[in-house]
Amino acid sequence: MIELQGLTKRYGDKTAVDRLTFTVRPGVVTGFLGPNGAGKSTTMRMLLGLDTPTSGDVRIDGRHYTQLSEPMKHIGALLDAKAIHGGRTAYNHLLCIAQSNRIPRRRVDEVLETVGLTAVAKKRSKGFSLGMGQRLGIAGALLGDPEILMFDEPVNGLDPEGIHWIRNLMKGLAAQGRTVFVSSHLMSEMALTAEHLIVIGRGRLLADTSMADFIEKNSRSFVRVRTPQRERFKDVAHAAGHTVVEAGDGAFEIQDGDCAKLGELAAQHQLVLHELSPQRASLEEAFMQLTAESVEYHAHGAVTPGAPVGAGAPQGAAAPGDQPGDQPAGQPQWGAQWAAKKPKNQKKGR
Ligand SMILES: Nc1ncnc2c1ncn2[C@@H]1O[C@H](COP(=O)(O)OP(=O)(O)OP(=O)(O)O)[C@@H](O)[C@H]1O
Helix, strand or coil: CCCEEEHHHHHHHHCEEEEEEEEEEECEEEECCCCCCCCCCHHHHHHHHCCCCCCCEECCECCHHHCCCCHHHHHEEEECCCCCCCCCEHHHHHHHHHHHCCCCCCCHHHHHHHHCCCHHCCCCCHHHHHHHHHHHHHHHHHHHHCCEEEEEEECCCCCHCCCCCCHHHHHHHHCCEEEEEECCHHHEEEHCHHHHHHHEEEEEEEEEEEEEHHHHHHEEEEEEECCHHHHHHHHHHHHHHCCCCECCCCCCEEECCCCCHHHHHHHHCCCCEEEHHHECCHHHHHHHHHHHHHHHCCCCCCCCCCCCCCCCCCCCCCCCCCCCHCCCCHHHHHHHHHHCCCCCHHHCCC
């Protein structure tokens, strides 16, 4: 179990982590979400004693990291997959860690097998792809067979097979009763992996909730309507008290609408419908809504899908998808927020 109590970190007048209080429990994968610069990595570093809190407390199974006599047997972490001596073979890299942490040599073979690197165990890691480096970092985290595992953006650079593998690995570790704490900016990935969510923005806790509750409470539900009689439909819907918003692709979104009632309304007025479908915002949208105020890097001059007809588009408001390929046509500005993300190995020279 990981427990944070009022955890705060300031760098000069910049508050990177602001009075965070939450508990990460065993048995489920807990996703740690937040926009760029939200304070995820700083929080994880403090957890591992790599940064000193300005105030507050963070404990691993009731103790500070520095109080753990054999820390790798309590908590395994992947913070930066590039933090590896490239001249060493994968096997020797892990062996060095094992020997300096009183972990038996046989664990090196076991974890290499677990992460699928046995065949390249005797190769120098400087020739490894990003995905292989991630796997080696994960092997290092697993080495001490710890009850708590923490991964900072573990799917960065992995191909679809690798992403699938790590998703199953994390779920499997949680199913064994371990505590699994994983940060990611891939919202769709978290939706498939995490059962519990901690969301932060500008260092502050925004949500500590189950995935299902998070989506339920933060996402909007609406009905999508496509009709060739657009103006008449808008008049009829407005007259019936509905708020009609442009979806951006010619369709309308009716907030808190009910498909059956909207269908009947259209039939009463002899309106032709080409689409009438209930929609629930995805985790991406829920996340974007929740953190809209806390995003550090905004793209400007955007038109946001889902803005009420005739209204200005709120900056940083919800939009679907977290991959460039998920973006609605004509909405490239949305992805720019995530595109502004710094690769982990290029950040802040630490
Ligand atoms: N060593 C440091 N000195 C000064 N400011 C720092 C330092 N480390 C982090 N920060 C600042 O603290 C804030 C939180 O950074 P952090 O890296 O923890 O965020 P993050 O959520 O991990 O972001 P990202 O997803 O972009 O990696 C940012 O504004 C960052 O610029």
